[in-house]
Amino acid sequence: MTADNASGGAAAGGAGVRTANKRGLATRDAMLDAAVTSLATGDPAAVSGNRIAKDIGATWGVIKYQFGDIDGLWAAVLHRIAERRGDLPVSVIADESLTQRVGRIVDLMYEGLRAPESLAIETLRAALPRDPQDLRRLYPQTAAELSSWEPDWIDSCERGFADLGVDRDRVRDVAAFLPGAMRGLVSEHRLGSFQDQSRARRGLAGAIVAYLAGAQEN
Numbered sequence: 204m205t206a207d208n209a210s211g212g213a214a215a216g217g218a219g220v221r222t223a224n225k226r227g228l229a230t231r232d233a234m235l236d237a238a239v240t241s242l243a244t245g246d247p248a249a250v251s252g253n254r255i256a257k258d259i260g261a262t263w264g265v266i267k268y269q270f271g272d273i274d275g276l277w278a279a280v281l282h283r284i285a286e287r288r289g290d291l292p293v294s295v296i297a298d299e300s301l302t303q304r305v306g307r308i309v310d311l312m313y314e315g316l317r318a319p320e321s322l323a324i325e326t327l328r329a330a331l332p333r334d335p336q337d338l339r340r341l342y343p344q345t346a347a348e349l350s351s352w353e354p355d356w357i358d359s360c361e362r363g364f365a366d367l368g369v370d371r372d373r374v375r376d377v378a379a380f381l382p383g384a385m386r387g388l389v390s391e392h393r394l395g396s397f398q399d400q401s402r403a404r405r406g407l408a409g410a411i412v413a414y415l416a417g418a419q420e421n
Contacts, residue, residue: 231269234259235283238276242323250330252276277327278344284320285352294363301367302412308363309385309408313400316389325386356382369415377411 241249241258248254252273256263270276296304315321331345332338339346360378361371384407391398 231279232283234261234266234269235280238280239284239320239323242280242326243319245322245326247326247330250327274342274344277331277342278348280327281324281345281348284324285348287320288315301364301369301416302408304363304367305411305415306405306408308381309404309411312381312385313388313404316385317392321389364415373415373417377415381411 237259238255241255249258252263252266255276256266259266266276270279296307299307328349332341335346338349357375357378360374364374388400388403388407391403392400
């Protein structure tokens, strides 16, 4: 074999590996998309390895090959949702007032929590152990992925209000209660509540503004 033939064979082999990797990644992405769609139905039965495999259109063996086990699958699903969400909605817009920024964040979170991806997260979380220790013991990868979200969220909130001179501790307080408060409003919407959702969001935003403005640094 000549040097030219050897290098050509190596190049062809490398291209084959790259093609296989791309194909494998495409398969993995398709599986994750199908899993999110299945979970977003809200059906508790969707949180089942066999059910997911059926909805994905693959065998459980194929899913294990891609993700290792059900813990690996759930962790990958949550990571994919987080990636698609991109930056959290606490971004800085020049010359935006505290009232405007809080109102924008509340509205963006309200819309985001009504999206299919958020329902998929709720369906999955409802089926996972409530006790953090049990979750870490039984689903360590899933627990690690969920745990990574809180510090990212808090950091985003701190950066999002840093230019307004708002007390850092109060920003962290808001970061702690806001996701739960927003999920409550969205839950009311899904239940067909007669509550005025626009008024509820304005009231929540106003309360947050009053709390943050009360400790703005001079």
